[in-house]
Amino acid sequence: MRRTPPPWALGGLGLAGLVLVLEATPRVGLVDRRYLPPFSAMVEALAGQAGTAEFWRSLLETLRGWALGLGIAMVAGVVLGLVIGGVPVARTATTSTIEFLRPIPSVALIPLAVLLFGTDLRSTLLIVVYATFWQVLVQVLYGVRDVDPVARETARSYRFRPLTQVRTVLWPTALPYVLTGFRLGAAVALILEITGELVIGSPGLGRQIAEAQNSGAVPAMYALVIVVGLIGVAVNAAARATERRALRWHPSIRREIPA
Amino acid sequence: MTLLDVRHLRKVYQGRGRDVEAVRDLTLAVGAGELVCVVGPSGAGKTTLLRCVAGLLEGTSGEVRLDGRPVVGPPPGMAVVFQEYGRSLFPWLTVRQNVELPLKEKGLGKEDRRRLVDEALAAVGLAGDADAHPWQLSGGMQQRVAIARAVAYEPSVMLMDEPFAAVDAQTRADLEDLVRSLWKRLGMTVLFVTHDIDESVYLAERVIVLSNSPTEVLEEVAVDLPATRDQLTTRSLPRFAELRAHVYKLIQQAKNGQRPVA
Amino acid sequence: MNALRKGVQLLGLPVLLIALWWVATVNSDNFFWPPLSEIAGTFRETWFTGRFTADVLPSVGRLLAGYGLALVLGVGLGVAIGSLPVLRAVLEPVLEFFRAIPPPVLVPVLMLFAGIGTTMKILVIVSGCVWPILLNTVEGVRAVDEVLRDTARCYRLGRRARLLRLVLPGASPQICAGARQGLSVGIILMVISEMFAAGNGLGFTVVQFQRTFAVPQMWTGIILLGLIGVLLSLIFRVAEARLLSWRNE
Numbered sequence: 001m002r003r004t005p006p007p008w009a010l011g012g013l014g015l016a017g018l019v020l021v022l023e024a025t026p027r028v029g030l031v032d033r034r035y036l037p038p039f040s041a042m043v044e045a046l047a048g049q050a051g052t053a054e055f056w057r058s059l060l061e062t063l064r065g066w067a068l069g070l071g072i073a074m075v076a077g078v079v080l081g082l083v084i085g086g087v088p089v090a091r092t093a094t095t096s097t098i099e100f101l102r103p104i105p106s107v108a109l110i111p112l113a114v115l116l117f118g119t120d121l122r123s124t125l126l127i128v129v130y131a132t133f134w135q136v137l138v139q140v141l142y143g144v145r146d147v148d149p150v151a152r153e154t155a156r157s158y159r160f161r162p163l164t165q166v167r168t169v170l171w172p173t174a175l176p177y178v179l180t181g182f183r184l185g186a187a188v189a190l191i192l193e194i195t196g197e198l199v200i201g202s203p204g205l206g207r208q209i210a211e212a213q214n215s216g217a218v219p220a221m222y223a224l225v226i227v228v229g230l231i232g233v234a235v236n237a238a239a240r241a242t243e244r245r246a247l248r249w250h251p252s253i254r255r256e257i258p259a
Numbered sequence: 260m261t262l263l264d265v266r267h268l269r270k271v272y273q274g275r276g277r278d279v280e281a282v283r284d285l286t287l288a289v290g291a292g293e294l295v296c297v298v299g300p301s302g303a304g305k306t307t308l309l310r311c312v313a314g315l316l317e318g319t320s321g322e323v324r325l326d327g328r329p330v331v332g333p334p335p336g337m338a339v340v341f342q343e344y345g346r347s348l349f350p351w352l353t354v355r356q357n358v359e360l361p362l363k364e365k366g367l368g369k370e371d372r373r374r375l376v377d378e379a380l381a382a383v384g385l386a387g388d389a390d391a392h393p394w395q396l397s398g399g400m401q402q403r404v405a406i407a408r409a410v411a412y413e414p415s416v417m418l419m420d421e422p423f424a425a426v427d428a429q430t431r432a433d434l435e436d437l438v439r440s441l442w443k444r445l446g447m448t449v450l451f452v453t454h455d456i457d458e459s460v461y462l463a464e465r466v467i468v469l470s471n472s473p474t475e476v477l478e479e480v481a482v483d484l485p486a487t488r489d490q491l492t493t494r495s496l497p498r499f500a501e502l503r504a505h506v507y508k509l510i511q512q513a514k515n516g517q518r519p520v521a
Numbered sequence: 522m523n524a525l526r527k528g529v530q531l532l533g534l535p536v537l538l539i540a541l542w543w544v545a546t547v548n549s550d551n552f553f554w555p556p557l558s559e560i561a562g563t564f565r566e567t568w569f570t571g572r573f574t575a576d577v578l579p580s581v582g583r584l585l586a587g588y589g590l591a592l593v594l595g596v597g598l599g600v601a602i603g604s605l606p607v608l609r610a611v612l613e614p615v616l617e618f619f620r621a622i623p624p625p626v627l628v629p630v631l632m633l634f635a636g637i638g639t640t641m642k643i644l645v646i647v648s649g650c651v652w653p654i655l656l657n658t659v660e661g662v663r664a665v666d667e668v669l670r671d672t673a674r675c676y677r678l679g680r681r682a683r684l685l686r687l688v689l690p691g692a693s694p695q696i697c698a699g700a701r702q703g704l705s706v707g708i709i710l711m712v713i714s715e716m717f718a719a720g721n722g723l724g725f726t727v728v729q730f731q732r733t734f735a736v737p738q739m740w741t742g743i744i745l746l747g748l749i750g751v752l753l754s755l756i757f758r759v760a761e762a763r764l765l766s767w768r769n770e
Contacts, residue, residue, distance in 0.1 A: 010610035018615050035633040097534045103754035105708045107724075108746035110716065111731035111739050115553055187621075194623040195709070199716050206626070213629035225626050232621025315671055332674075339675040346668035351690040351767040360686060361676035392767055412676065 037219045042226065045219035049227075055208070062193060062204035062231070065121055069128030070182075070189040077133050077185075078178055081140025082170055091141070102138065106131035106192060107199075114200055121203060124196025132189040136181035143177025144170060176247055183239040190235050194228055205231075262448050263289040263312065263416055267321035270307050281307045283473035285321070291415075294442050294449040296459035298506065299469030299477075300514045305452045308474065309420045312450065313339050325416065338409035342421040344402040348393040354380070355389040358408045365412075379411035382441060399430030403437070410441060419451045423458070432490050435462055439488060456510060460484075460502045461493060468509045470518055477519050478509055552736060560740045567741045572726065580723040581749065583639060584711040587646025591703055595651045596696060599658025600688060609659060620656055624649030624706055625713045637718040642711070649710045650703035657699025661692025694768070697761045704757055708750055723749075 022039040025031050033041075049055040084090045106127045113123035147170060155169045197206025205228055212221035270282040281304045289295045299305050310316035312323055314333040323330040325337065338361075341347040348357050355376055362372045380386050383403040393401050402422060409417050419438070423431045439462060442449050453459050459466045466480040482502060484493060493499055543557045568577065602609050602616075627648050635641035665688060673687045689696075715724030727742035729735075 007610045007613070010607065011614040014611040014613070014615045015618075017611070018618075092530045093534050096531045097538065100535065100751055103705065103750040104747035105705070105712060105750045107709050107712045107716075108727070108743045108750070110712075111727050112553075112743060115731055115734075115736070115739070191623040191625070191709075195625040195713060198625050198628070199713060206623075209626055209629055213632070218633065221629060225622060225630060228626055229618050229622035232623060233618055236617070236621055313671075313675055315674060333677055335677060337675065339672070341668050341672065343668045346666050347672045349669065349672075349686065349690070351693075352686070360678070360682070364676065364678050364682055408676075 041219040042222045046223035058205045058208045066193045073129045073132035077136025081137050085141045085144025102134045119201040123200045124202040128189050128192040131192045132185040135185040139177045139181030143174030147173045179243040186235050186239040260291050261288045262291040264324040268318045269320045271319045280473040295465050296451045296463035297467045298459045300471050303469045304472050304474035309452050336415040338412045338414035338417050340405050340409050340419045340422045342424050344405050353390050354404050358411050361412050375411045379407040383407045399426045416448045456506050470513045555737045560737050563737045564741045567738050576721050576726045583642050587643045588707045591647045591650035595654030596658050599655045603659040603662025620652040628717050642714040645714045646707050646710045650707045653702035654699040657695045661695025665691035
């Protein structure tokens with residue numbers, strides 16, 4: 001019997017292959033090295049970047065903007081989701097509005113944000129919060145809809161106070177969905193954070209990428225793109241790990257609702 | 260004449276660091292036109308055997324021959340009815356399309372396909388449900404669709420892997436009678452795997468009892484019941500009770516780890 | 522009576538919100554928040570006197586071209602990768618990395634290769650949309666039911682039938698989920714690529730309005746972008762419902 005190597009080895013092979021392609025294609029002249037410098041040049045530029053205070057400041061700005069936007073969107077999404085979802089009248093009344101507002105591309109708000117806040121970090125924050133909020137809200141609404149009617153009735157028949165009802169019935173059922181919202185929202189927030197920095201010019205790695213491109217520092221630009229990609233991988237992995245950890249105890253079988 | 264021939268079949272699953280011998284040494288033969296049931300205690304490797312016969316799984320050693328030719332992949336002329344009726348029908352196809360799909364692949368013309376599908380659906384009592392989707396039917400009806408698909412395929416051998424294990428008792432009795440009547444009418448060869456002792460005796464001409472894992476054939480029991488069977492009279496025959504008791508005893512022995520005498 | 526109630530549920534809040542907006546801004550002399558009546562008044566003149574064909578159609582055209590290409594590429598490669606376990610294991614981390622790159626950073630990268638023309642914008646849209654579609658297709662192909670696969674093998678379905686009758690429909694719910702994510706990424710990229718560098722298009726025009734402080738016009742642009750987003754997601758939903766009509770839901 002032929003046994004295949006373990007997945008991590010194959011995955012490593014794939015990554016090594018990518019690095020090799022990135023190194024080799026510009027060297028043998030398949031692509032212009034002004035457009036795609038060899039991988040080693042990107043690494044060199046990255047090392048150069050890592051030596052500057054500006055890089056670290058930008059990195060921090062990006063992470064801060066991301067965390068802030070995600071935090072605001074989470075709080076707003078969860079609170080509104082529980083309120084809207086917990087009150088049947090509110091739910092039926094808001095459904096169409098939510099379905100209408102959700103697909104509005106958040107980047108459409110960029111001009112408004114720039115007009116209101118200039119290139120301030122608030123501009124980016126606005127679009128991050130807008131985009132992330134819907135991801136969270138929709139998941140929470142799904143979660144609340146999932147609440148066992150018997151549990152709800154029980155809580156009501158024992159005349160639990162509203163806040164106790166939320167704590168004992170709504171919240172535990174909605175939690176897995178909240179975490180799914182967190183995972184999806186974390187990825188979306190990063191995309192919009194970088195987008196805002198790139199297009200609006202608020203401080204962060206996105207702006208540095210735009211600056212590197214404008215000044216023709218191509219290897220540095222690629223280096224920053226790689227850094228941003230790695231942040232994305234880390235964010236995804238961390239969000240998934242959080243979800244798994246928090247739900248180890250949870251008995252419910254969850255379905256992911258595509259948002 | 261032997262149609263299906265299993266000789267010294269052995270199957271070892273290679274796990275991480277530990278190999279599991281599921282089937283040790285299985286030899287059995289099914290004649291053309293015969294209806295044979297295979298019973299064994301749960302976990303006896305019945306499904307492994309069936310998957311090897313169907314060509315879905317490669318044995319570690321030994322061989323399976325169908326009509327004299329070694330089985331290396333799913334052979335032509337073989338139809339399989341799985342236990343998981345809900346998962347063996349294509350949910351995106353209607354009942355008719357489900358039955359028709361294998362016929363299209365066989366390259367049959369439109370007229371032939373229509374005739375075979377209509378006949379098969381009528382034979383299982385689903386003539387009126389051809390345009391339904393599987394999820395609109397009850398479990399028993401879904402399994403009928405799977406049987407119709409197998410029948411329309413005009414196989415020389417039909418393999419059935421605990422096909423009625425997941426339907427209710429009432430439906431199950433109906434489906435058993437359906438299998439008997441189709442078998443007699445169409446003259447197919449049927450290899451029927453089950454863990455239900457009553458079912459095996461009621462259906463089969465011959466019952467093959469397996470040992471527990473690693474599997475071997477413990478004993479073959481010829482079922483000398485009248486050819487025309489029905490749920491009420493056949494099951495109350497003294498001979499039925501005797502056979503049932505015999506197979507039951509064998510299964511108990513198998514569970515206790517008894518092996519066939521070499 | 523029932524229809525009336527449904528109508529109120531559906532339209533009640535939106536009408537109320539728009540009315541609120543209208544009333545709140547009716548005498549507004551705030552530069553950033555012009556009266557809604559003024560925005561509504563300029564809408565037609567802003568967009569339907571030439572800009573519709575000059576800006577809106579090219580934008581939407583590029584979006585559809587890029588999105589269509591991404592669908593073909595994503596589903597095609599996804600089926601191939603999903604069907605070959607070893608290939609999948611090799612490519613998984615690479616794909617995860619590409620998916621994690623926020624798509625808008627591809628704009629400056631692809632500008633190097635393709636300038637600032639239509640090709641670049643379509644390429645940006647393709648390279649952003651393709652990842653969710655691709656990765657979801659891979660997952661979908663992988664998740665095709667085992668018993669169904671066995672059934673297809675037993676009845677000796679050929680390559681073509683296996684692809685068209687087993688793998689693609691089996692993976693279609695996941696493919697749709699990926700395609701939906703891809704669509705919202707695509708709209709973002711349509712706008713971004715035009716804001717960055719362009720001579721026409723919706724994103725370009727809206728930014729022009731903002732830079733020239735044509736505030737009511739800018740508002741109409743934002744509203745138009747919103748409407749396009751809503752319209753596309755509606756069309757998508759109809760298509761998805763048709764494609765997945767076999768599902769018992």
